[in-house]
Amino acid sequence: MGPRRLLLVGEGNFSFAAALSETLDSGVCLTATCLQHPAELARDPVARENLQRLRERGTEIRFGVDCTQLANAFELQDREFDRIYFNFPHCGRKAGVAKNRKLLAKFFQSCVDVLAEEGEVHVALCRGQGGTSADKPQREWHNSWQVVAMAALGGLILSDVLPFRCEAVPGYKCTGYRSQDKSFHIEGALNHIFTRSLPFEGSQPRVFSIKLGDQGFSFSEPKALAGKLNRGFLEASSCHPIKIINEKLIVEMGKIFPLKRLKCSLPLLPLEGTSVLPSWNCDSMSSFWINLHEDNSDSEFLNGEITKEMEDFLVSFSQLSIYKSPRRDDKEIHEGISGQAKVWLRSSLLVHVQAIIQAPDFLPGSLYILSGPVFRKCHILPFTMPAFHETLLILGFNQSLKDGCLPSLLNHLTGILDSLLTQTLPEGSMLNSSVEFVPQLNANNYMIHVKSHNFGPDCAKDLIIGSVTSSAANITHKDQYFVFVSINLDLLAMLTWGIADWRMLWTFDNRFMKKFVPGEIEPFKSYSLYPPCYVHDISFWLNEEKGFDELEFHTVARAVSQDTIISIQFLGRFHHPKTEQVSLCYRLTYQTCDKALTQQQVASMQSQFRKEIQQQLHVIPR
Template sequence: MCVPESAGRESKDIMVPRRLLLVGEGNFSFTASLIDTLDPGVSVTATCLQHPADLEGDPVTQENLQRLRERGVEVRFGVDCTQLARALQAHERDFDRIYFNFPHCGRKAGVAKNRELLAKFFQSCADVLAKEGQVHVALCRGQGGTPADKPQREWHNSWQVVAMAALGGFILSDVYPFSCEAVPGYKCTGYRSQAKSFRVEGAMNHVFTQSSPLEGCQPRALRVRLGDRCFSCTEPEALAGKLNRRFLEASSCHPVKTINEKLIAELGRYFPLKRLKCSFPLLSQGGTSVLPPGTFDPLPAFWVSLHEDKSYSESLTGEITQEMEDVLLSFAELALPKSPGRDGYGAAQEGTREQVRLRLRSSLLAHAEAVIQSPDFLPGCLHILSGPVFRKCHILPFMMPAFHETLFILGLNKNRKGTCLASLLDRLKDSLDNLLTETLLEGSSLRTSVEFVLQPNGKDHIIHGKSLHLGPDCTENLIIGTVVTSTAVTHKHPCFAFVSINLDLLAMLVYDISDWRILWTFDNRFLKRFAPGKIEHFKSYSLYPPCYVHDISFWLDEKKGFDELEFHTVARAVSQDTVISIQFLGRFQHPETAQVSLCYRLTYQACDKALSPQLAASMQSRFRREIQRQLHVSPR
């Protein structure tokens, strides 16, 4: 990559480069040309694998070296790009940019050898690159193996640059044509400065940045204060990193929060609003609902167990105490059920070790009864409840185990029920359409549409959203919400409309976010791409993440049975949400024993982290062990 061309492509959250390292320089013509484009304060270190004696006979190289010395550029010989930490002392590291143009093992080395070179190079870069630095690798046409190459090589015949970078913890953040014209005087040379140079027509420059480690996303221990007592709980493994994220709080600039506020503001143009606080994500089992059976909780819930924690104050350092206090504040209004039976608060108060078992809320509709029974419920006012919900689900592109929901509750005049409901639907559709058109340029056509589909019962509706920009997986209409009407005979306002909106799916449609998992990332680069309260198209910082496919077959235990939803849940937990597809391949029954075997295909792909082939294989191995332990099957 050439610095002049890159300047306009820099993201606002990337540091201005001050220290550059160039590796694998042949005749040093790239460095000699590059220094003319740099600010005087930029420090440049140029290295090559050859020793000075190997370059004495090349007048072009000697001329470039003389020019570099005159400009104060540090030149080092005999530097192996796969062992940079060995060549550079600790105080010489922390480079903002590392450049490697047209790497090659030499002569007729095949793709396997060159992949190995790239893998070791990226692992070496991790030791000398600054935290927010970039690694630039220029490759000849087709070598990278990404869709940016025209034409794209078959994966097995490419250098698989993104997968090799993942071994060093890097993700591909940008890719574009390599331009020799941007650095006049640059002449690409072959391996070890051989006369035969590489063909740079159609070459691509790949820009890599460091990703957060996958290993760091483990279930967190959370503490809950109830009165003067403390309890601890652990996130379900399938929800690691998804509890207590506070995306909807006042201080948040998360896109889900922005979408929620804009939708509420749009509806506020037509209805008086009353916002209700919903700060606790846990619910007890049981309870009644004003809604018909099956209206909410369509999928099984996640359960957590609270254990009394007497060592809270004594065992924590000051730093961790502050972190845990933040957690306590978020759960401050959590209340255990008043009559939960054997799992209740009474057991905890008696000092026993019996656990309190609660389930995570799977729908805000569970709170509908409490809202409409409240003495300050106002007819004609749109009551609003927003918060995270959690539910077990199959692994599909637009099915998510955790998302944010907004529930709108409106009491309807019994005599004007039809008119009031029609008005609500019209206003809601207008509000959603306004959100979806906010980022459209003048003269462009709407690429996302919203449709209200009447259900067979003749009164409820499903809200469909269809987009043309979410890729081939979005071939069906997405269910972004529901409208349910209900009658409560004992209530003074017996007719109600409940509108449930999946804010995460709505945000994906509005911001052009193709992968729901990115909404839950801990990577600071995600939020830096959004201005508070502003809607703009999202540009991913992790391009063309590779996929890894693994098959698994196992014998069923006839006595235990087989729960496919739990199979998906275990896969989600073990893979830390990197399994993006589970495909059923077939069923086999042994002709003699009649024992049944199932076969599935799992596809692994990370959306914002470096997932290497080795790490995916390791996850698959653990998955085999876990289904044997949890589901009582016998892997074949």
């Protein structure tokens, strides 16, 4: 259904309103407003004629409406406009960019009071004024009106940019250039379309409950993983691109191998001190550790009652269990987790390999598939993520068939990945294979490299989306050879649809899911364009006794910024000649992919970050 109520602000001679009114359906209600009063427009014959045309069509006209105080102009029942138009805003006379930015900021904040929940704000600006990459040529940021940053102050994001075409509204004549009866230079002008952004959630982490046997426990999600636990992207009812890409992969693999799909609902790993992790994935330093607390009414861990919304998040965690070390009996395990226990979130599905291949019903020759979320601490980089979904392919076969089965598996996988990665490319694109298996020191192990065709020349040419690990016979299957293929589904989905920011996969905004149709793959177009960047530097003295862990530095930054820091650049190291103290300096770049982010919010995060690194990393900010 199209817009039903339209609001025009800042009308000069009402020519836009008059022209637009002739194009609207009878069911659309148009309200045209201007700042001037009737007496001020009486001397303009063009304005008088347009006002007469509007009155004949029954258009509502309001005078003396300040676009920066729209709530004052409309009663509560008269608000909820589907679209608000402001063409070529200007403070008048020779106002500079600073005054015009202020006008835009107040206008956007005012719009929120009268805009429908799914409404749009249309702002037409002359060439270069907006300051986005859509402007050709693009002005320097400081010399532009910084329209996306001003809109963020009202909680709005830029969702589309279109050329402003006067021919679409015949008879429109923009006026008011420097408060005169002169037109703005509208060649190359752009219409910027803004929509509401989801608000930033509170920084308090969610609390989850789990049941181990008959005992209930609770834990708080790590701040760096806020909003990334228990999302259910791979559930049967999901239409998430992660689920779509995984199903396509599984269906194609099933064409040459009999499949065995395994359920995966265990994001928790062993208790601290147990040793069931396989040797290839025991890097506990990059794992997220969590504390389980006994869940009872006297516990100080739970703050208040859990809301109904929180209960919805807890459902799929209710049946979780922790792996038990074979060196302990059930009684010891129960006693070990009584009251409080420390566990980690799995960093790879490979930790389940031993349990799968040693199961009594494991069938060599069948392809076992396990899919689920994994979590690991990592540096803040464009294509590394602290949480993603992994698919693990496990194939066991007789060692005498090694020379035939392994190449067959890799060739088939290459064809599937190539097909997925080229679906959104223009027709006729002549490309070689996008996939390459790069051997490691162990000749039987490979890293899966792919070319990122969808992200342009500025992106890294090759990305690693997974690995192939092979293993000789084990105790259970002495004559068998095993191949384990691990694939990062999030990265594969990004490359397939052209989703440039991994954080978009985790958004709570419903507009993201509306971009995807099961069974179809079309290029992804973001609903949040040209979000502003904010840059802050930070320097601090190191504590020689405590040392410095850069991975933890990135993890704290991720947590404090709520994943809005997209880059951490090391600028330099300073050694004080007298005190022998060492200082490090970093540059942090803040930017969101789905929410409105303001300079004030970033300043607050930066201030909090200084406090957190002093407390957690034992450094002294300068």
